Amino acid sequence: MADALPRTADVGVIGAGAMGAGIAQIAAQAGHRVRLFDNRMGAADQAQAKIATTLAALAAKGKLAPADAEAAAARIVPVHALGDFVSAGLVIEAIVEDLDVKRRLLRELEVVVAPGAILATNTSSLSITALAAGLKRPGRVVGMHFFNPAPVLPLVEVVSGIATDAQVAAAVHATAAAWGKVPVHATSTPGFIVNRCARAFYSEALGLLWERAADAATIDAVMREAGAFRMGPFELMDMIGNDINFAVTKSVWEAYFHDPRFRPSVLQQERVAAGHLGRKTGRGYYDYGEGAVLPSPRTEPPAARPSRVTLAGASVLAEGLAARLRAAGLHVATSPADAALAPGHLVADGTLLVPCDGRTATAIAAACGHPDVVVFDLAFDYAKCARLAVAAADGCSPAAVAAVVGALQAAGMAVSRLDDVAGLPVMRTVAMLANEAADAVTQGIASARDVDLAMMRGVNYPRGPLAWADAIGVPHLRATLHHLAAHYGEDRYRLAPLIARRGATGGKLGE
Numbered sequence: 283m284a285d286a287l288p289r290t291a292d293v294g295v296i297g298a299g300a301m302g303a304g305i306a307q308i309a310a311q312a313g314h315r316v317r318l319f320d321n322r323m324g325a326a327d328q329a330q331a332k333i334a335t336t337l338a339a340l341a342a343k344g345k346l347a348p349a350d351a352e353a354a355a356a357r358i359v360p361v362h363a364l365g366d367f368v369s370a371g372l373v374i375e376a377i378v379e380d381l382d383v384k385r386r387l388l389r390e391l392e393v394v395v396a397p398g399a400i401l402a403t404n405t406s407s408l409s410i411t412a413l414a415a416g417l418k419r420p421g422r423v424v425g426m427h428f429f430n431p432a433p434v435l436p437l438v439e440v441v442s443g444i445a446t447d448a449q450v451a452a453a454v455h456a457t458a459a460a461w462g463k464v465p466v467h468a469t470s471t472p473g474f475i476v477n478r479c480a481r482a483f484y485s486e487a488l489g490l491l492w493e494r495a496a497d498a499a500t501i502d503a504v505m506r507e508a509g510a511f512r513m514g515p516f517e518l519m520d521m522i523g524n525d526i527n528f529a530v531t532k533s534v535w536e537a538y539f540h541d542p543r544f545r546p547s548v549l550q551q552e553r554v555a556a557g558h559l560g561r562k563t564g565r566g567y568y569d570y571g572e573g574a575v576l577p578s579p580r581t582e583p584p585a586a587r588p589s590r591v592t593l594a595g596a597s598v599l600a601e602g603l604a605a606r607l608r609a610a611g612l613h614v615a616t617s618p619a620d621a622a623l624a625p626g627h628l629v630a631d632g633t634l635l636v637p638c639d640g641r642t643a644t645a646i647a648a649a650c651g652h653p654d655v656v657v658f659d660l661a662f663d664y665a666k667c668a669r670l671a672v673a674a675a676d677g678c679s680p681a682a683v684a685a686v687v688g689a690l691q692a693a694g695m696a697v698s699r700l701d702d703v704a705g706l707p708v709m710r711t712v713a714m715l716a717n718e719a720a721d722a723v724t725q726g727i728a729s730a731r732d733v734d735l736a737m738m739r740g741v742n743y744p745r746g747p748l749a750w751a752d753a754i755g756v757p758h759l760r761a762t763l764h765h766l767a768a769h770y771g772e773d774r775y776r777l778a779p780l781i782a783r784r785g786a787t788g789g790k791l792g793e
């Protein structure tokens with residue numbers, strides 16, 4: 283393992299915008315003298331003053347010793363020419379996201395800095411390989427991808443291009459760790475880890491909205507309250523900005539030669555065309571104007587609890603839900619699985635309550651010759667979730683739906699009934715997140731550990747997608763993707779080879 287940059291080494295930061303200023307603050311707080319440059323007159327000085335104010339505010343809140351805040355601010359020196367980077371051991375550029383402009387900068391920089399200095403880029407979408415090409419020492423160019431706001435978000439993707447020296451990547455990894463960050467290694471491919479593997483979080487929700495399975499507020503509530511995601515996809519897109527989210531999706535899709543896995547949504551394009559960019563314009567999927575009230579999720583009215591609930595057979599999901607019902611005082615009898623009906627499911631007064639496996643409830647009803655079928659969604663933790671999504675088969679009677687709704691309500695869950703789509707929100711999202719993560723591992727973009735870590739620490743997912751797949755059981759995940767692919771007839775749902783393999787043998791993904 284390479285050593286971190288010594289504290290005595292100078293760090294250069296180029297670009298004093300949102301990211302550059304944050305990175306300068308982190309390096310200064312870690313004890314480095316930081317030289318900050320921006321080609322816009324006065325920008326570096328303004329950024330230095332702003333960082334000093336931020337550090338003073340942290341000290342006022344007791345999060346930092348006042349002397350440390352002052353010392354860190356004093357370590358940031360605005361400079362006015364690239365020649366001032368001659369002493370830097372590491373230079374991180376965070377200028378405009380433009381390949382030609384960044385390449386020009388790196389060319390100018392490489393003749394200024396010492397031969398052993400590392401040149402890092404905070405690019406979020408450009409190829410590290412392309413940025414380094416043509417330089418005298420391409421081996422010292424590496425991605426050091428911070429997330430916004432950099433002082434707050436822990437993840438740093440350390441991205442290696444084809445020419446990046448492994449020692450350089452290791453040194454930047456160690457440096458990020460020494461700065462209190464959570465670094466992961468990635469190879470240079472479109473979207474690196476997070477911006478690639480997170481696409482499904484948005485696209486599955488957009489697909490459900492496109493199909494009018496439910497409204498945005500209901501999908502968001504299910505993702506938060508059953509999926510345990512910090513925010514629902516639509517509220518998150520509104521916060522990020524629909525224009526930015528759309529641009530990232532489009533750039534990843536184009537960079538993967540229009541792979542349907544990453545295909546953007548017409549719905550999102552329409553939002554952008556309308557100027558409904560999210561919070562920043564006062565309107566996105568939701569209205570943020572004065573006096574606007576955020577819509578409530580669709581929630582089933584109270585129903586009577588069923589007189590009899592049975593757990594038929596075994597499955598992780600059905601057992602998890604049965605345990606929740608039992609904990610709430612419902613008597614859940616057990617009976618052997620009836621394979622002709624459905625694998626591991628519950629029965630509430632004759633209604634089959636089947637774990638989501640990528641089939642519609644109607645398809646399951648047809649397959650087992652039983653009209654009263656309701657599918658229930660995946661939950662992060664059935665013991666604690668406040669809400670659960672369900673969908674009923676077309677032929678399911680209102681009384682049959684009420685039996686399962688009553689059982690779930692009796693256990694303290696709000697129930698959101700969606701239209702009978704293939705794959706309910708949490709299950710289809712987790713399946714597709716894991717599918718993408720599995721491909722990233724197969725392609726050598728990152729290790730299973732680093733992919734999971736990146737998704738937890740970069741975008742706050744409650745669990746890494748691969749570990750989540752393992753908790754559900756890879757065979758169930760495989761079946762879900764297989765059913766989604768069959769239902770939609772789209773290449774988008776094709777199985778990652780690793781899931782196909784491990785799903786067949788019962789092996790794990792996160793190992």
Ligand code: NAI
Pocket residue numbers: 296297298299300301302319320321322325375376377378379380383387404405406407427428429430
């Ligand atoms: P920004 O627009 O806030 O700041 C860019 C700064 O670079 C500006 O102050 C500009 O004057 C300066 N600049 C432009 N060309 C320059 C040059 N040739 N030499 C010196 N300074 C120059 O942009 P932001 O958001 O800070 O992004 C910077 C980089 O970080 C981009 O590569 C972006 O893709 C990446 N990034 C951005 C994230 C975000 O959420 N904003 C997250 C992660 C990475």
